[in-house]
Amino acid sequence: MPETSATSAADTAAPAGQRRSLGTGPGRLLVTLYGVFTVAAASRSLYQLIAQFDLAPMPYILSAVSAVVYGFITFSLVRGGEGARRAAFACCALELLGVLGIGTWTLVEPSAFPDATVWSDYGMGYLFIPVILPVTGLVWLRRSRTA
Amino acid sequence: MIDALTIAVAVTALALAAWCGFATYRDEPTKDWHFIGMAVVSLLGVVQLIVAVVQLARGRSPDQGTAIFVAYLIGAAACIPATGFMSLSERTRWGSATVTAGAVVLAVLEVRLFDIWGGGSA
Known part of the structure; x- marks a missing residue:
């Protein structure tokens, strides 16, 4: 059993004809990771906005924006349904653009970033999960559409 | 005392991650023994x-600030219970994968806690 399922689980995980739930199966792992990143980005930016806003206002605001995006995707995944799927898809795309854009920006012009954001250097400080997560999310949400 | 605990939590968390990762590989949900493991780490x-x-x-204060330290502490304590409950309602291999992810996150949090506290110095 384990041999066959290792490769085919991703394909069988989205059963046909079921009411679109986005937070079960592999989606459960996504919900968890998005939840963790919501908490991490939100608490980080809250602390930084309150305690040291003057140090690097722009990166801290960007962190807060990423926290909102993460929070919205988490909520959409838990809620499920077609509308939430589309909204989450758009947000995952936005997230990917954000990671790539800010990641490039931090490398090209480090002086604009006195302090790091969650998305600095493509999320290197977070084991590159910020750049892996939206790609996984987009794949999962695309797959769920056909379910 | 706290450094030893930090290391102990990190090591047991990694062991739990490996164990639940193995369950994911075997296409199994989390079982009673896994929950006992989660209870130990929690x-x-x-x-x-x-x-x-x-x-x-x-009166001991962490090197990098008390607020950050307490936030990480709470996050670390909540990590495994939260993912454990997620795996209770997801009785597939993905429940095991969720606990694996939670345990890895916990190990990372412990490394950060060690730094924030100023580990090794006291």
């Missing part, structure tokens, strides 16, 4: 939280 996390709060109350 208990260590709570003990760490209590010991750290006692140390803070005695």
Whole structure:
């Protein structure tokens, strides 16, 4: 059993004809990771906005924006349904653009970033999960559409 | 005391991650034994939280700020229980994968806690 399922689980995980739930199966792992990143980005930016806003206002605001995006995707995944799927898809795309854009920006012009954001250097400080997560999310949400 | 606890939590968390990762590989949901493992790691996390709060109350302050330290402590203590409950309602291999992810996150949190506290120095 384990041999066959290792490769085919991703394909069988989205059963046909079921009411679109986005937070079960592999989606459960996504919900968890998005939840963790919501908490991490939100608490980080809250602390930084309150305690040291003057140090690097722009990166801290960007962190807060990423926290909102993460929070919205988490909520959409838990809620499920077609509308939430589309909204989450758009947000995952936005997230990917954000990671790539800010990641490039931090490398090209480090002086604009006195302090790091969650998305600095493509999320290197977070084991590159910020750049892996939206790609996984987009794949999962695309797959769920056909379910 | 707290450094030893931090290391203990990190090591048991990694062991739990490997164990639940193996269950994911075997296409199995989390079983009773996994939940006992989660309970052990969670208990260590709570003990760490209590010991750290006692140390803070005695006037020891973490190198990189008390607020950040307490936030990480709470996050570390909540990590495994939260993912454990997620795996309770997801009785597939993905429940095991969720606990694996939670345990890895916990190990990372412990490394950060070690730094924030100023580990090794006291």
